[in-house]
Amino acid sequence: MNISAASKAAGLPVKTVRYYADIGLVEAPSRTEVGYRSYDDAAVRKLAFVRRSRAFGFTIEECRELLDLYQDQDRNSAEVKKIASARLEQIEEKQRELQSLHDELAHLVKSCRGDHRPDCPIIDYLG
Amino acid sequence: MNISAASKAAGLPVKTVRYYADIGLVEAPSRTEVGYRSYDDAAVRKLAFVRRSRAFGFTIEECRELLDLYQDQDRNSAEVKKIASARLEQIEEKQRELQSLHDELAHLVKSCRGDHRPDCPIIDYLG
DNA sequence: CCTTGGCCTTCTAGTTACTGGAAAGATTAA
DNA sequence: TTAATCTTTCCAGTAACTAGAAGGCCAAGG
Secondary structure, three states, rough: OOHHHHHHHHOOHHHHHHHHHHHOOOOOOOOOOOOOOOOHHHHHHHHHHHHHHHHOOHHHHHHHHHHHHHHHHOOOHHHHHHHHHHHHHHHHHHHHHHHHHHHHHHHHHHHOOOOOOOOOOHHHHHH | OOOHHHHHHHHHHHHHHHOOOOOOOOOOOEEEOOOOOOOHHHHHHHHHHHHHHHHHHOOOHHHHHHHHHHHHHOOOOHHHHHHHHHHHHHHHHHHHHHHHHHHHHHHHHHHHOOOOOOOOHHHHHHH
């Protein structure tokens, strides 16, 4: 499988597939005689694993750890859970942040007439 | 007022105050004889305006527009409202995204025993 | 056989909004 | 006087890609 087939199979852009090997997140693939990267199913599975992990918002470093755990038959699920819980905490923190931002901004937007006149509670609040 | 006093008054790091002038977000301040930046109250007000705008998550470019509107006595509040509404939309979109991420991850975390054994629904889901 | 289009390679640089650090001059307090 | 604390500029790094340029490889149509 050359890179574009692998990228389709993994659901990642070609550039990203190359990038992940460049930074050592996944193993560098073998090459054909002319230097084309060559992927097998296992490599594609790892790429897709990273894609799903990234979709949850795990950082590249966290993906590295998760990938290690993925490939470790003797892993402790506790380690996985710990990483995932930390991310969950982060998400919840972000949600709280966004909620208060939302409430405040929604209030301001609602109270702004939004017409041709200059007076504006949004500007007043910011200034 | 030199830069550290201004930075305290505006609630921004010194580096950020310099940066905002470097990128032309705020006017470059005048200089003393030896080249120290010199800020007046109006400059500090603009810096604080940017700080509050950034806290709402407006991009630097949006801050630029908002700052222009702030200083335009003939502004239409409609323009302000439009920018703020767009940001509000974005926040809501992000909230939806986080919510579904949260639900999915919370479910996985909950169903993982988190012990010394290798089987783990989180890893299963990612793999 | 030639050309055209679509792959593939590497390398550099740009993105966002700062932040850190080094080197060196200015100012202030003890 | 000296030490600490300013201030300046400039360079580089962050995260995770993404865009683009220059050039080689390969399959199909004419």
